Amino acid sequence: MKYENIKSALEVFDDIQGRINALNHGIGVLYLDAVTVAPKGSGEGRSLTMGALSSMIYEIISNPENVRLLDYLELNKDELSESKNREVTLMKESCTKLSRIPQDEYVEYNMLLSKAQDAWEDGKNSNDFSIFAPYLEKLVEFNRKFAGYYNPKLSKYDALLNEYEEGLTMETLDKFFAQLRETIVPLIEKIKGVKQIDSSFLNKTYPIDKQRELAYYAMDLMGINRDYCVLSESEHPFTSGFNNKDVRITTHYYENDLASSLYSVIHEGGHAIYEMGCEDEYNFTPLYGGSSMSMHESQSRFYENIIGRSREFISCIYPKIKELFPQQLEGVSQEEFYRAINKAEPSLIRTEADELTYCMHVMVRYEIEKKLIGGELQVKDVPEEWNRLYKEYLGIDVPDDRSGCLQDSHWSGGSFGYFPTYALGSAYGAQMLKVMEKDLGNVFEKVAKGNLQEITAWLKEKIHRHGNLYVSTKLFKNVCGEFDAKYYTDYLKKKYSEIYGI
């Protein structure tokens, strides 16, 4: 097919993007349904469907006609808007990647993902790594292969890292994590030497219906419009955004843990605010959503920790918490609650880890992923290595795989290279805070007044509205200048020195 002019070529391009968006929307809702509602035994049909829908995306993108269309648009890039050029670039990247992945492998992988999710859940529930191991083996094998397809010039794990944060390398991360270790390990050591905070009241019995009420209260406090964002329940909390008016977050309620669901909701709420803040015009295109996983985690962890675990935020939400749980929190002052929420102590579960030790959990996963993808670690040895690293980094013994290497859903979802973005995102967030304070003055004074709108408006203006228009590192640099982990380590040092008086 020849294109008469840019206009007719763009019509075809938009139609193709509409189809891909629709298929991805379908796959996204099928996934959401699978982990929140679907019957336990329904995996087979969904796996076939996801395979077929993914296959259709594959065919659309890798169609030689599409390749010609993209070439034509690229040739005429000067006549396209900035956003259209970015759309073309993004599809071209997918196209190049896909053209290197044989279709049968692509389809097989997408079907594997669906089954691996069930196997991971079964394995976790029955505390049996051997149920998940054969799937993890296949997932690693596929991802090693895919890494070569994605970018044959990079080492395999670097190629995967690049999928979540363009330009990120093991070299950068090794240095970044070393910097974090230099700050965090001495802090953890010092804390061991002083009186530990009592947080036992957080583990009294907190009825789930009341926790649900608190979750909605937190969403409202964050300014999340519930006409466009709903909260569901799943084994592992996550966010799915389909467009800026259809975002889903999930949480998991534990009756004997007040903080777990509350901070999951605030974390996922941060992702949701990002997705909902994207410009309308990017909806239904690949520009909708965030610019990278690190940038996404910078937002979720900004709301969760920098805002959500601040003394000022606690002063806003604690009256409601007291109202919902008067007996459980009898005699617990706001300051005691604040300290409990920020108690720093090596623990087993990443999602429930405190802000200080959190990055150590990430490092364990980083080391294991790096070796799995690098071919230096066998899947069967993952539990042992996991437990060894928890001992080394956090000084604790892992009693079983359920609370060890089976705790996270990332690998079962095929994500290798995602974990480091949590740490990087945390550091991004601390640097953003500095810039925000220059523009807005005292941010925490606003938080204390329950005024999160100004903060969200600033983030929307600087980050959210741009969706995926810019490469993450470029966007970050535009807003914050050169990245420097020192902002984050300074933030941690200041916060924990004050809390523990060390």
Add this chain to the structure above:
Amino acid sequence: MKYENIKSALEVFDDIQGRINALNHGIGVLYLDAVTVAPKGSGEGRSLTMGALSSMIYEIISNPENVRLLDYLELNKDELSESKNREVTLMKESCTKLSRIPQDEYVEYNMLLSKAQDAWEDGKNSNDFSIFAPYLEKLVEFNRKFAGYYNPKLSKYDALLNEYEEGLTMETLDKFFAQLRETIVPLIEKIKGVKQIDSSFLNKTYPIDKQRELAYYAMDLMGINRDYCVLSESEHPFTSGFNNKDVRITTHYYENDLASSLYSVIHEGGHAIYEMGCEDEYNFTPLYGGSSMSMHESQSRFYENIIGRSREFISCIYPKIKELFPQQLEGVSQEEFYRAINKAEPSLIRTEADELTYCMHVMVRYEIEKKLIGGELQVKDVPEEWNRLYKEYLGIDVPDDRSGCLQDSHWSGGSFGYFPTYALGSAYGAQMLKVMEKDLGNVFEKVAKGNLQEITAWLKEKIHRHGNLYVSTKLFKNVCGEFDAKYYTDYLKKKYSEIYGI
């Protein structure tokens, strides 16, 4: 493309069916999500997605290559299995129909459906027919046009009826409904002359979490495997089956109505049992599911009324109900509960109508649909006509459109010609009971023992397992002989004469 042999042609055919099944599965889950979970304001994106996915189905089916393939397979029908032949016939029918519907109309209609659903909900919630009316107008207009496309030889409403029950006509229905009227109207009159049953205790306060527990108990009693079937909540109860291992039912809990949700669950559970009883080999093909809407309603209403409202079923479930609601049901005997559940009294809401007056509700809708599609009634006059017919058939005044012509979701879902299948299905069920009793002996003795397995096994053997292998009327005839509404009218006469002593 030329096909070398049947085998290669069938491979292409199966691939096409797999794609259609996947797209339909995606659309089905999007719909399910829309009415159970999705944020209120998320309609726009979903509407686009449903439009795009429907459009893909349209393209696959109406592709000239597919037409040639179907011709080739039809030419070689003697070499195909019975089920493969049926699959070819069904796709050929879709193909012929679709080839007559212009693609833009098809896509526009599918997007309209998604918006109409929201408008209907809004209209119902705010008791304002004018919100839904413009959508209903478009829906009627489309369906009038489609009727001509489906079968230009039939009158428009007959063509739509044919979509839900092959061969069904207004002539048959007019006669059938007249027969029902002859039985039901005198019974209603007689009941007016005797002391009415007290059912007020059914409208005490029944906490929803306990009702939920009862719903699961009822599902278990019915023998529904919850690994393959889950219960959700929606405005209007319905069943969606994706394959025999993935069936969803929904209900709506009302705190001041015990019977509403319970009998919705049993009704939808009947649909689910049908869907789950289909042969494995029909999964992911158009043979999966039921053979017609009437046949489907025969199963749901069989479980709901013939079984679920029998004295014997009540004897099984009432102890659990008493256990869940001891205060609300203090002093209420099993027999009093049975009579309350079967209280016959003209009322406003179809889904909550008793077994006796139910068909009068259907008749109102039938008359209105017939005239709307026939072009003899304007949408703006629907409320007035609705209220007039309720007065005429049931003797009651309709206070508002919320409990009048806005109560059902069928029209907003584009279903015109569906309602009569409820009445026809009820009559099918009564005739099946007769045949079942010949084979199994006293069916209700089994029910009294909580033994529904034998009943379900009989229905599975005779009806469920065949899925859509046979045209509904043929399947019915195979099992029950010639259809005769007398079995149903006799059943009603006997049941209500006994209950009311008339």
